[in-house]
Amino acid sequence: xxxxxxxxxxxxxxxxxxxxxxxxxxxxxxxxxxxxxxxxxxxxxxxxxxxxxxxxxxxxxxxxxxxxxxxxxxxxxxxxxxxxxxxxxxxxxxxxxxxxxxxxxxxxxxxxxx
Amino acid sequence: xxxxxxxxxxxxxxxxxxxxxxxxxxxxxxxxxxxxxxxxxxxxxxxxxxxxxxxxxxxxxxxxxxxxxxxxxxxxxxxxxxxxxxxxxxxxxxxxxxxxxxxxxxxxxxxxxxxxxxxxxxxxxxxxxxxxxxxxxxxxxxxxxxxxxxxxxxxxxxxxxxxxxxxxxxxxxxxxxxx
Amino acid sequence: xxxxxxxxxxxxxxxxxxxxxxxxxxxxxxxxxxxxxxxxxxxxxxxxxxxxxxxxxxxxxxxxxxxxxxxxxxxxxxxxxxxxxxxxxxxxxxxxxxxxxxxxxxxxxxxxxxxxxxxxxxxxxxxxxxxxxxxxxxxxxxxxxxxxxxxxxxxxxxxxxxxxxxxxxxxxxxxxxxxxxxxxxxxxxxxxxxxxxxxxxxxxxxxxxxxxxxxxxxx
Numbered sequence: 001x002x003x004x005x006x007x008x009x010x011x012x013x014x015x016x017x018x019x020x021x022x023x024x025x026x027x028x029x030x031x032x033x034x035x036x037x038x039x040x041x042x043x044x045x046x047x048x049x050x051x052x053x054x055x056x057x058x059x060x061x062x063x064x065x066x067x068x069x070x071x072x073x074x075x076x077x078x079x080x081x082x083x084x085x086x087x088x089x090x091x092x093x094x095x096x097x098x099x100x101x102x103x104x105x106x107x108x109x110x111x112x113x114x
Numbered sequence: 115x116x117x118x119x120x121x122x123x124x125x126x127x128x129x130x131x132x133x134x135x136x137x138x139x140x141x142x143x144x145x146x147x148x149x150x151x152x153x154x155x156x157x158x159x160x161x162x163x164x165x166x167x168x169x170x171x172x173x174x175x176x177x178x179x180x181x182x183x184x185x186x187x188x189x190x191x192x193x194x195x196x197x198x199x200x201x202x203x204x205x206x207x208x209x210x211x212x213x214x215x216x217x218x219x220x221x222x223x224x225x226x227x228x229x230x231x232x233x234x235x236x237x238x239x240x241x242x243x244x245x246x247x248x249x250x251x252x253x254x255x256x257x258x259x260x261x262x263x264x265x266x267x268x269x270x271x272x273x274x275x276x277x278x279x280x281x282x283x284x285x286x287x288x289x290x291x292x293x
Numbered sequence: 294x295x296x297x298x299x300x301x302x303x304x305x306x307x308x309x310x311x312x313x314x315x316x317x318x319x320x321x322x323x324x325x326x327x328x329x330x331x332x333x334x335x336x337x338x339x340x341x342x343x344x345x346x347x348x349x350x351x352x353x354x355x356x357x358x359x360x361x362x363x364x365x366x367x368x369x370x371x372x373x374x375x376x377x378x379x380x381x382x383x384x385x386x387x388x389x390x391x392x393x394x395x396x397x398x399x400x401x402x403x404x405x406x407x408x409x410x411x412x413x414x415x416x417x418x419x420x421x422x423x424x425x426x427x428x429x430x431x432x433x434x435x436x437x438x439x440x441x442x443x444x445x446x447x448x449x450x451x452x453x454x455x456x457x458x459x460x461x462x463x464x465x466x467x468x469x470x471x472x473x474x475x476x477x478x479x480x481x482x483x484x485x486x487x488x489x490x491x492x493x494x495x496x497x498x499x500x501x502x503x504x505x506x507x508x509x510x511x512x
Contacts, residue, residue: 008213009221009266016224016259019231023251030248036383045387047397052384122473125435129442130466136447171435179439185419188333190411192418242407246381275459278467 033112035094037074039067040107050074050093050110060104067108079104115282120168123282127156128175135180148257149198151265153180154226157203158219158269161210163282173203190241197237198230205229219273220266227262231255316359319490321483322423328494329421335505336413342402344504345409351500352416359420368415372408379404445469 005013039046041058048054050072057064063080075091079101086101092110100107115123134152141150153176160169177196181187186195202225209217209225231254239247273279316325339345357363385399428436449465451458486494 005220006216006218008209008217009224012209012217012221012224012228013263016228016255016262019228019255020252020259023248023255027248027252033245033382045395046385047383047387047395049382049384122470125438126442126470126473128435128439129446132439132443133446175435175439178436179443182422182436182440185422186415187422188330188418189414191415242375243378244382246378249381272459272462276463276466278463278470281467 035072035110035112037067037069037092038109038111039074040109042105048074058106060101060106062104065101065104065106067106074108074110075099076101076106076108079106115163119282120164123160123163124168124172125175127160127172128179130156131172131176132179132183136183148253148261149230150261151202151223151227151230151258153199154202154206154223154265155269155272157206158222158226158266159273159279161206161222162273163279166207166211169203169207173199176203193241194234194237197233201233202226202230218266219269220263223266223269224259224262227258227265228255231258314359314361315489315493316355317423318484319487320494321486321490323483324486324490324494325423326421328498329417331498332501333414333417333421335501336417337410338505339410340508342406342409344508345406345413348501348504349409349413349416352413352420355497356416356420368412372405372412375408375411376401376404379407442469442473 034049034051036047036049039048039056039058041060046056046058048056048069050069053070054068055077056067056069058067059065060080064078065076065080065086066078068075068077073091073093076086076089076099079086081101081103086099086104086106089099091097092099092108094110095112097110098108131153134155138150138152157169157172157176160172164172177199178187180195180199181192184191186192205228206222206226209222213221231251235247235251235254238250239245243250320328336345336348339348353363353365380396380400383395383397383400384403385397387395387397388401389396446465446469449469451461451465
C-alpha cells in the first residue's frame with residue numbers, strides 16, 4: 001500500500017500522539033483525586049469530596065451534629081456534646097487531618113482518594 | 115460546481131453519511147462508544163467538491179439525519195453525537211482551509227477524529243461522568259488515532275480510484291485534488 | 294462474499310418505520326411528535342427516581358407496542374456504565390466495600406438517575422418519531438431528499454471483498470447519483486388523527502404532567 005503522506009498530515013499525526021500521551025499523563029498525575037472527608041457515625045461511614053460545598057447533619061449517640069464542607073475544608077459546626085472539643089479541633093483540609101466527637105461517636109478524617 | 119449540481123450532491127452525501135453510520139452500527143465493537151468514524155468519509159470528500167458553506171450544510175444534515183434515524187433527536191445522546199460531529203466537521207473544514215494542498219485525507223481525518231473525541235469528552239464530563247471521564251480519554255484517543263488514520267488512508271485511495279468522484283471534480287471546484 | 298445490503302434492508306424493516314400499529318394508523322405523525330414532546334418537558338423535571346423509572350418503563354412499553362420489537366441492550370449498557378462511572382467518585386453513605394473501594398449511596402443514586410433519565414429521554418424521542426414526519430420549508434425538502442437517497446443507497450448491493458470494495462461502492466454511488474430525482478417529492482396522504490388517537494394522546498400527556506405535578510405536593 002502506498003503511503004501518500006503529506007507535510008501537514010504529520011502535524012496531525014503528532015497531535016494525535018500528543019493527545020494520547022497527554023491524557024495518560026493526566027491520569028498519572030491526577031489519579032489521586034481531590035481530598036475527601038470520611039465521616040464515621042457510630043458504625044456507618046460517609047464519604048464526601050471536599051470540593052463540593054454542603055451542610056450535613058449526622059445523628060450520633062447524643063443527637064444531631066452539623067458538619068460543614070466549605071472552601072475545600074471540613075469542620076464541625078454544631079454538636080450536642082458538653083465540651084465542644086470537636087468544634088475546637090478546627091477544620092481538616094489535607095490527608096491525615098482528623099476531628100472527633102467521642103461522646104457523640106462521630107469521627108472525621110481527611111484522606112486523598114486512592 | 116453549479117448550484118444545481120450541489121443541490122443534488124448535498125443530500126446525496128448526507129444520505130451516504132447515514133448509510134455509513136448504519137454500516138458502522140452493524141459492525142460489532144468491543145466497547146459501544148468507540149466509533150469508527152466511517153460517516154466522516156463523505157464530509158472529507160465534500161471538502162474537495164463543495165464550498166465551505168455547503169459542507170457546513172452537509173454537516174447539519176448529517177447530524178439531524180442521524181438524530182432522526184436513531185430516534186434520539188431529543189436526548190442527551192443526541193447532544194453527544196451532535197457535538198462530536200459538529201466539532202469534527204469544523205475541525206476538518208478548518209484544517210482543509212488552513213493547509214490546502216499540504217494536507218491529505220489522512221491529516222483531515224485525524225483532525226476530525228481528535229476534535230470529535232475532545233468534544234465528546236467535554237460533554238461526557240459535564241453531563242455524564244464528572245471526574246471519572248479522564249479514565250476514558252486515553253482509550254478514545256488511541257482508537258480515534260488509529261481509526262482516523264485508517265479512514266483517511268481509505269478515503270485517499272477512494273478519491274484516487276473513484277470514477278464517480280473524478281467526474282464530479284471535473285465540474286470545476288474550488289480546490290483540485292491532485293490525482 | 295457478504296452482501297451489506299440485505300442486512301441493512303432488514304434493519305430498515307426492523308426499525309419498524311413501516312410497521313402498522315395503532316399509533317401509526319390513528320395518529321397524524323406531526324401530532325404524535327408534538328404530543329410526545331409535550332411529555333418530554335415534565336419528564337426532565339421529575340425528581341423521584343421511582344417516578345422516572347415508571348415513566349421510562351411506560352415509554353419503553355409504548356415503543357414496544359408501536360414497533361413490535363425493541364432493543365433494550367444498548368439502554369442497559371448505558372445505565373450500567375453510567376452507574377459504574379459515577380460510583381468511581383464516591384459520595385455519600387458507604388454501603389459496602391469491594392476490597393478497599395467504597396460503594397456509596399449518593400453516587401449510586403446520581404448514576405441511576407442519569408441513566409434512567411437518559412434512557413427515558415431516548416425512549417420518548419423514539420416514540421415521537423414516525424415515518425412521513427413533515428419538516429417545514431426548505432430544510433424539510435433537503436431532509437426528505439436525504440432520506441430518499443438513503444433508502445436507495447441502502448438497497449444497493451456492495452461487494453465486500455477488499456480488491457473490489459472501492460469499485461463496487463463506486464458503481465453503486467454512480468448508479469444512485471445519476472438517477473437521483475430532483476422534483477418535489479410527493480408526500481403520501483398524511484394519516485389523520487382519529488378519536489381514539491386523540492384520547493390516547495390526551496391520556497399520555499395528562500399522565501406525564503400528573504406525575505410531574507404530584508411531586509410538588511408530596512415531596
